[in-house]
Amino acid sequence: MRFQRLLQMRRLATSASASATLMRAPKQTTHHSTMGTSLSVRTMAGSGAAIPELTQITDNVQRGNYATLNDADVAHFEKLLGTNHVLTEDLEGYNICFLKRIRGNSKLVLKPGNTEEVAAIMRYCNERKLAVVPQGGNTGLVGGSVPICDEIVLSLQRLNKVLSVDEVTGIAIVESGCILENFDQRARDVGLTVPLDLGAKASCHIGGNVSTNAGGVRVVRYGNLHGSVLGVEAVLANGQVLDLMSNFKKDNTGYHMKHLFIGSEGTLGVITKLSMLCPHSSKAVNVAFIGLNSFDDVLKTFVSAKRNLGEILSSCELIDERALNTALQQFKFLNAPISGFPFYMLIETSGSNGDHDEEKINQFIGDGMERGEIQDGTVTGDPGKVQEIWKIREMVPLGLIEKSFCFKYDISLPLRDFYSIVDVMRERCGSLATIVCGYGHLGDSNLHLNVSCDEFNDEIYKRVEPFVYEYTSKLKGSISAEHGIGFLKKDYLHYSKNSVAIDWMRDMKKLLDPNGILNPYKVLN
Incomplete structure (x- = not known):
């Protein structure tokens, strides 16, 4: 329904009930409108980028005092796991990170099938002082899950089972190598949902998500993983299995040691299993894609969404014009429902009463348009169209690395200053950058800042780093919101x-991993 007609109808309405009836959207998409290289190759990001040089060389990394892998070690692991699960050839995919920024030189990939095998591997490696890097789906953006030198890769791909999902308690028990999308599908089979959704859900592992304390698009509704994960099972560097599993949200029995492993990026232990509280899936999901003229209007609309959508608000995303247009140019199958605005917001509601939720989100948009904050918008509750709109948001990060080098930064900033760094960086980089843009999770203050250029060069690198982190620090923000260090x-x-x-x-690292074999060269210097 065109908003101008809708607005006239609202003004003619003589009662609240009549107004509510007029605002109710049909069971389809509703359209509202008021307007018809000398530096390290690791700094390069792009799907078309060449294979990077070895990071140990480009970054002058001093290899730790670790043992060197030998034939006897390989033979030991083959006896333990079987030859099919010990890889010594074609290891490029395990050595290079998702963004092709980091390249290690591991000569061995191990694929254990259960916790006991992980424990045996770690016990042996600790005794031999062989460095190990745990690896899940290898979708990380900060080089946390690939070797830097010649560490053994401990792949958790075979620990991929959903062990149980209880529809009564909402508690799921899952192995750490389970792909997030598979886990979510198993939960949905009994009317539940995993409280985490990422663009990489088809390949990332739930253990890697927990190890990096991944946030995703619905933190505003479900909170982060420190609240959703009830317990973990972790194997320490010496092979000891630490059972911190729990089936209760309320369990005040001593120190909550599980929190040490959530977000520790595999430097303190290897998560092999976890229990998670999964909420019931919503019966009604609506998505609004709206256009706005200024960031001030974005903030006003966010406040309005918190106030007026309340308990059904499940996601609130921001995409600026440059980020959206880049994705549309790179992926022709995408179809943006509206265009021509400096800012866009994707707002999702999830509830149990479809008519009630549709009425609320349409009322919210109508009020925003009356105030002049929202200029254009599309609302849909159709599952297929909901997925189409979400696909736009999910493809934005990939669009920015499709055919260019991209400096990507994942930061938390105070909401009033959420977008200011994009403007500052745009001026700072000038013509050296082809695109400077921002998108991210407005609902939890997490901005993804991107600086793209035709090809990597020292000058733009020096303008970007460490300035981004200095600027973030001055605003009391976080240099890593959800991707880790x-x-x-x-x-x-x-x-x-x-x-x-x-x-x-550092003291905790020394206590739990005195030989420093777990994921070295990461997080701490």
Whole structure:
């Protein structure tokens, strides 16, 4: 329904009930409108980029005091796992990170099939002082799940089972190598949903999600994984299995040690199993895709969404014009329902009463248009169209790396300053950058800043780093909102953590991994 006609109808309405009836959307898409290289190759990101040089060489990484893999070690692991699960050839996919920024030189990939095998591997590696990097779906953006030198890759691909899903309690028990999308489908089979949704859900592992404390698009509704994960099973560096599993949200029995492993990026232990609280899936899901003229209008609309959509608000995403247009240009199958605005918001509601939710979201958009904050918008509750709109948001990150080099930054900023860094960086980079844009999770203050250029060069790199982290620190933000520290950000951790906190992090690492064999060269210097 065109909004101008809708607005006239609302003004003629003589009662609240009549107004509510007029605002109710039909069971289809509703359209509202008021307007008809000398630096490291690791810094390069792009699906078309060449295979990077070895990171140990480009970044002058001093290899730790670890043992060197030999034939006897390989023979031991073949006896333990079987030859089919010990790989010594064609390891490129395990050595190179998703963005082709990091390339290691591992000569061995191990694929254990259960916790006991993981424990046996770690026990042996600790005794031999062989460095190990745990790896899940390898979809990370900070080089946290690939080798830096010649570490053994511990692939968790075979720990892929959903062990149980209880529709009464909402608790699921799952192995860490289970693909997120498969886990979610199993939960949906009994009317539940995994409280985490990512663009990489078809390939990322739930264990990797927990190890990086991944956020995703619905933190505004379900919170982060520290609240959803009830317990974990983790194998320590010495092979000891630490059983921290729990089937209760309320369990105040001593220290909550599970939190040490959520977000520790495999540096303290290898998560092999976890229990998660899964909410019931919503009967009615609606998505609004709206256009706005200014970031000030974006903030006003966000406040309105929190106030007026309340309990059914499940996601609130921001995409600026440059980010959207780049995705549309790179992927012709995408079809944006509206165009021509500096800012776009994707707002999702999830509830149990379809008519009620449709009425609320249409009322919300209509009110925003009356105030002049929202300029154009499309609302749909049709599952197919909902997926089409979400696909636009999911393809934005890939569009930016499809045919160019891209510096990508995942930061948390105060909402009032959420977008300011994009404008500042656009001016700072000038003609050196082809695109400077921002998108992200407005609902939880997580901005994804992107700086693209035709080809990598020193000058633009020096304008970008460490300025991005300095700017974020001055605003009391976080240099990593959801992707972790990994290898790429370890030199900048001090911008978000003071020296006392970092010293305690080092002490915990030494306590749990005294030989430093677990995921070395990551998180801490």
